[in-house]
Amino acid sequence: MATIEDVARRAGLSRTTVSRVINEHPYVSIAKKKKVMEAMEELGYVPNSAARSLRNQRTGVIAVLIPRVMNPFFSQLIETLEHAASESFHQLIICQTQYSAKKELMYLNLLKTRQVDGVILTSAENDWSVIEEYLDYGPIVLCNEFEERANVPMIFMNQKEAGYKATKHLIEMGHRKIAYCCGRYRSNVANAREEGFKKALAEAGIAFDEIDAFREAITSEDGIDIFNGIRSRGSNRPTAIFTGSDEVAAGIISEAARCNWNIPRDLAVTGFDNQVITELMNPRITTVEQPVCEMALKTMEVMMERIRLRQFTGREMHKFSMKLIIRESTKMQAELARIPY
């Protein structure tokens, strides 16, 4: 492994000059610059990043903590984050918490050990008071996550609006008994969504029955179970269901089809995230589209600024709006054709 010393020797110059060339400092004569370049080329020299990190006290790496890469919402987020990071000459390291508070702490430790310059948190598993302590070591930016007490930047979608609009749409389609379904986390995200859901019901003067609440639904299999639960109720069944996940919605629809139910006539279903699967199912799934790219770009922008200014605390909120995409899982094809919504 060639070092900067080797390059300097070969070029007949000092380490300093070589370093200046590497870091594109001004005040290096063109002739020497060329000499250095040649020497680097000949030796196949590449700067050692550990040495640079140690010296500069920064690594050029950002950690993104997500529950699971398998979740399409998060993998889409990563795609854009990664792109944005590389534009700013930073690298992304992707860390899966698997919804585990312990793993989350383990990864937050990357900040302490100075292995990363900042952490993007997309779903907080630990209590904020615990996470907060890591702010001594570097910036933390919340993306897709919201935390009332947090004194950091937060980039998130208006979840309340999403819950509200989707539910209102179901009500407009004539439903009065609507089930509610979300993931297993009593997160602020889920809470806001539920608030919106209930607001829509309240406005229409509809009471909510806790029997129609499913709060442990993440996978398509959960969707299958939920459908079977509903089906086995002889009466008092909901006629529509709001879900917080396209996968769950797909599970419901898939199982309903096998039981010869007609969606949306027998049960209207809404999903969340506008994943590929929403267009593959039959019927296609009405869903909430999140502005994932915009949120990712803003997140990285804010992160870069915090790193630059070495300013780790300070609340800053960026709330994004959503879009309801109406498809056949809530609206009969005939209706969709007649009235362009």
Place this chain on the structure above:
Amino acid sequence: MATIEDVARRAGLSRTTVSRVINEHPYVSIAKKKKVMEAMEELGYVPNSAARSLRNQRTGVIAVLIPRVMNPFFSQLIETLEHAASESFHQLIICQTQYSAKKELMYLNLLKTRQVDGVILTSAENDWSVIEEYLDYGPIVLCNEFEERANVPMIFMNQKEAGYKATKHLIEMGHRKIAYCCGRYRSNVANAREEGFKKALAEAGIAFDEIDAFREAITSEDGIDIFNGIRSRGSNRPTAIFTGSDEVAAGIISEAARCNWNIPRDLAVTGFDNQVITELMNPRITTVEQPVCEMALKTMEVMMERIRLRQFTGREMHKFSMKLIIRESTKMQAELARIPY
């Protein structure tokens, strides 16, 4: 940031002793060890990883290069790789090549700059002669990728067997005109698969018509296009199609349903990877299950060994077998019920 020096001072000992405690060296008296521990605790000391990397000439980080995290096959691979890595006290950094040779090189450079101790390549975009040069800087392990000339460990599934078995199944279902569909990469993986496909045809004395080859299919939209292409052919249509991707298969099936085709009667379809979607579509999709976890574990095992022995070259092949999962997209429900395959 507390350093090892601070800890030493506070404990009234030398840096050396503190270092010995950190690295669990023997020959430290219990009393002093305790003192050190206390000092570390009080100062909230965490070793600086850049300094350690610089000193030790290793980082404890492995890079995994994958085309896209969005692809469920790869995200599943990552899940297991990550688990295995953390068991060996290593971290994984996930790098998306986006199928770009340039990005791949950029990430291979992590090896040169000593930012990682090893690279796992799941899909080589550059010619092997180019990649080979990086072996001077650290171990490269191929996982899911195969390369005739490569002098490194290779962990992969028997793709030929997969192509063969799936196609043979279609032939057994009575098909004589079978279309072939794969991703856009003329990789060794795709080649082996196609070999198996053609072997099955040859054995049954069936000639293959290049009009039935689709070699640009990756997404469900590609599947939709392929289906429409087939449909628009008045005659000379295939009665079955082998695909290299569940997503493509889902696209075909989804569009076929909209056109009121009956799958498998009008067109039998096989997928690849046994993704969640195969069980959600109606009909469910016959597919090839890869032993993803086993492959991931073996990959990490081999990687750790190479790192330990500092032995970067040396061919080593681990070939895994696949499993054909037969569902309704190739076999009428009646048949499935009657004959337990």
Place this chain on the structure above:
DNA sequence: CTGAAAGCGCTAACAC
């Protein structure tokens, strides 16, 4: 068992 000291590769004052 413990400590002094050298040095991993790089950058940035500071001097010239």
Place this chain on the structure above:
DNA sequence: GTGTTAGCGCTTTCAG
């Protein structure tokens, strides 16, 4: 414009 030099924080001989 260019070079000398002092560390960044850590581990590891080597000497006691």
